[in-house]
Amino acid sequence: MARRKREDAIVHQKRIAEAAIKLFRTKDIDKTKMDEIATLAGYGKATLYVYFKNKQDIVTFLSYYSLTKLRDSILDAINIDDNQEHVFLGVCKSIEKYEKDYPEIFKMSLGNISENLDKESDWAKLTYEVGEEINKLIIGYLDDGVSQGIFTKIDNYYEEIFRIWGMIAGVILIANSKEDYLKGEGYFEKEGFLENSYKKIYKTLLFQK
Template sequence: MSISNRQLEERKMRQDRILLGALDVFKDKGLDGATMDEIANSSGFGKATLYYYFKSKEEVLSAILEDGWRNIWESLEPVIAEQDSPRKTFVNVLIKIAENAQNRPGLFEFLFNVPKAIKLDKQPWKDYQHRLYAVIQGLLEDGVKKGEFPQVDPQLMFKALGGLFMGLVFMGDRKEPVTDKDVESLLNELITDPKINN
């Protein structure tokens, strides 16, 4: 016998535990400030063990990002799949994203903010990111075309959303996480349905 199924699962759990600890340290100390020693402590393993599960510090970071983005994307797929009006789908997508954010707030903020600090491309998670942006952009354009949104330039709308969701806040500083209240007001106040409106 080689590797049992349970063994694989346990290995995965340990990896996840490492990733969890690493996320804490990354958030606290920043990408470069975080050391493998701290990550080892924070995740409850010895430093060398980290290298048994991951090739490098960079790979630890990559794993966090890819896991996170894949989860977001996979949670969105069904919402996108069911063919609704652009507006309905758009709303559902936002709600689903907010849901994700609620489940793991720290991770979510990290996922949306870290890409700005990263230099090298060819990261597999960027693919998920681009897909998500493309979908949102497309929904906005379709919705506006069909008159389901106010006549807002989709580009502008997208950037405004960026302000909300990607922590691209005016002062680079206070990056409070997005709450479901934010999303609700966004829906109710920013995107009042013109048909309903008057």
């Protein structure tokens, strides 16, 4: 019975969180009110507080929920192909979709995300754990490439992860902010720019003979 109630709670929490992220895209997190989230999600404001203590609690849940989706997508990319470049491009596409689906959470992830989380929430601990799972997946991928002699030796894997994440995030953000200008001027399409950028980032990992 307890398990059933827990599953039901998750269903409602996801529905509320998805409504919240839609509002965050247009109004930003700070300007979004709890009653607006409740209305869009189809709940009364009082019911909203059954599932979340406050708006920060919703943001904390969203951080966890969105990261689980990113983790699963990266895991699929790693398992679906044994070609290192194809896997890397799949990981990049996973991060690209993460930014598209959860832009405000993505931006938070580029800074000190813990500042925006409800540290007393169980979701905060789970967010950290899922983040570490993602790091381990990427480390395993990089280590495999080094072992095969495809990638150059990596002295500090966490440093390399941050470097790669920074480059991928950078090209995604610049592609979004300059999309209309680049398309209007006829220079190149966003999709092509991102694809070529991912391939160039991948080349920075390759072992140089």
